[in-house]
Amino acid sequence: xxxxxxxxxxxxxxxxxxxxxxxxxxxxxxxxxxxxxxxxxxxxxxxxxxxxxxxxxxxxxxxxxxxxxxxxxxxxxxxxxxxxxxxxxxxxxxxxxxxxxxxxxxxxxxxxxxxxxxxxxxxxxxxxxxxxxxxxxxxxxxxxxxxxxxxxxxxxxxxxxxxxxxxxxxxxxxxxxxxxxxxxxxxxxxxxxxxxxxxxxxxxxxxxxxxxxxxxxxxxxxxxxxxxxxxxxxxxxxxxxxxxxxxxxxxxxxxxxxxxxxxxx
Amino acid sequence: xxxxxxxxxxxxxxxxxxxxxxxxxxxxxxxxxxxxxxxxxxxxxxxxxxxxxxxxxxxxxxxxxxxxxxxxxxxxxxxxxxxxxxxxxxxxxxxxxxxxxxxxxxxxxxxxxxxxxxxxxxxxxxxxxxxxxxxxxxxxxxxxxxxxxxxxxxxxxxxxxxxxxxxxxxxxxxxxxxxxxxxxxxxxxxxxxxxxxxxxxxxxxxxxxxxxxxxxxxxxxxxxxxxxxxxxxxxxxxxxxxxxxxxxxxxxxxxxxxxxxxxxx
Numbered sequence: 001x002x003x004x005x006x007x008x009x010x011x012x013x014x015x016x017x018x019x020x021x022x023x024x025x026x027x028x029x030x031x032x033x034x035x036x037x038x039x040x041x042x043x044x045x046x047x048x049x050x051x052x053x054x055x056x057x058x059x060x061x062x063x064x065x066x067x068x069x070x071x072x073x074x075x076x077x078x079x080x081x082x083x084x085x086x087x088x089x090x091x092x093x094x095x096x097x098x099x100x101x102x103x104x105x106x107x108x109x110x111x112x113x114x115x116x117x118x119x120x121x122x123x124x125x126x127x128x129x130x131x132x133x134x135x136x137x138x139x140x141x142x143x144x145x146x147x148x149x150x151x152x153x154x155x156x157x158x159x160x161x162x163x164x165x166x167x168x169x170x171x172x173x174x175x176x177x178x179x180x181x182x183x184x185x186x187x188x189x190x191x192x193x194x195x196x197x198x199x200x201x202x203x204x205x206x207x208x209x210x211x212x213x214x215x216x217x218x219x220x221x222x223x224x225x226x227x228x229x230x231x232x233x234x235x236x237x238x239x240x241x242x243x244x245x246x247x248x249x250x251x252x253x254x255x256x257x258x259x260x261x262x263x264x265x
Numbered sequence: 266x267x268x269x270x271x272x273x274x275x276x277x278x279x280x281x282x283x284x285x286x287x288x289x290x291x292x293x294x295x296x297x298x299x300x301x302x303x304x305x306x307x308x309x310x311x312x313x314x315x316x317x318x319x320x321x322x323x324x325x326x327x328x329x330x331x332x333x334x335x336x337x338x339x340x341x342x343x344x345x346x347x348x349x350x351x352x353x354x355x356x357x358x359x360x361x362x363x364x365x366x367x368x369x370x371x372x373x374x375x376x377x378x379x380x381x382x383x384x385x386x387x388x389x390x391x392x393x394x395x396x397x398x399x400x401x402x403x404x405x406x407x408x409x410x411x412x413x414x415x416x417x418x419x420x421x422x423x424x425x426x427x428x429x430x431x432x433x434x435x436x437x438x439x440x441x442x443x444x445x446x447x448x449x450x451x452x453x454x455x456x457x458x459x460x461x462x463x464x465x466x467x468x469x470x471x472x473x474x475x476x477x478x479x480x481x482x483x484x485x486x487x488x489x490x491x492x493x494x495x496x497x498x499x500x501x502x503x504x505x506x507x508x509x510x511x512x513x514x515x516x517x518x519x520x521x522x523x524x525x526x527x528x529x530x
Binding site: 039 | 319321526528530
């Protein structure tokens, strides 16, 4: 069964099979805010196979953002809308796939490519379109680089907001297929490459080094400003996929070394 | 050592002694948003006796609102600004006491009292003023009722936003000493009595049955409106002092009995 939700499709059937195979009686469902209005489409299939379902009320900002409190109270936690980032027992994923056509914006984007070796990247919703995009670009004479990324990356060419390991740095420039500015800006910052964005909703735009330099200058400005401060708070995220205690300790030590008051929050 | 923060005083010394007695090395500090700007006043005394301190970044809406995640990572959790509501191991409390004078507003409030048997109530900040208030009212010829409340109540005459067990219902009416409308409105709703509010900041006001009836009518209006709904979400709070799984199950069963779609969040 493939459930259609506007343009995002979800393969709920595989998750149902997996839940049944594990003999799970109570399941939790966790999903990003944008999908919460359609929650019954995810809850009912599991109730129909006899599961007791509890929905997470917490915000969910990625595959690394696991509701561990809910996980403790259920047999299986079904995480909708993202792919696996960190291995956590008893969590299964229902990934989204967009059925929006990307051919038009990809062909449009070709006009903006200046190099010949192109690293192809996208977000989870479009990973199944990678082959189609490769074929379009090969026909136009480009050399395509599509990399696997590290262990946090589930699909070839996939980027996360925090992870651009699937961008092959041997490229001349990067083509990003997908919506939004957050991911391609991250690619530009992480790689220093020019990024051409093929956005099926808002068309093609280019992120060049001028744009990233402006952002970096802003960030340095903020850091410069903070140097006058006498008291610092360090926010320590405790989410399973986002916690970085060593970095917190390092910053704490830096503060103390420079005689700043400091607390960990 | 009594630390003065504007008009709220905190006996940090007792907590320091308690922490030292338990040999706690790492402590967590949890406090309501209104006190967060003064966090260093609470952190430093504990750092000075050699503790490693982590501050809770979660909102904290009462003595029942324990940051259990932080509690798991520290030896002792110091909860600032509230009194104990539910017994949780390794949590100690630093209660606030207001040094604002209440004599003026209490004397003013006497003019608005109609009955002779008065139940005296207040919030944590003013519990140390109870004897003074009793003496003022006795001199004016009133009979005073000051009750202990149930196990969630730490001080005689104290009310919480959710607990009015320390209001003796044998009274003619209630005198509430303290700021805010939330607590006295709760008293009026819970007891059906007329409540005279002696507010040291905004003066005296009276909450009569007209006001509570209006609110109850509004609530019934919301319930009436919801009866057309086909889908219901039940928000299940999992905080240690606020979780009520039996009520959740009861509402869930009610929804199903009346053929409504329903999810627990």
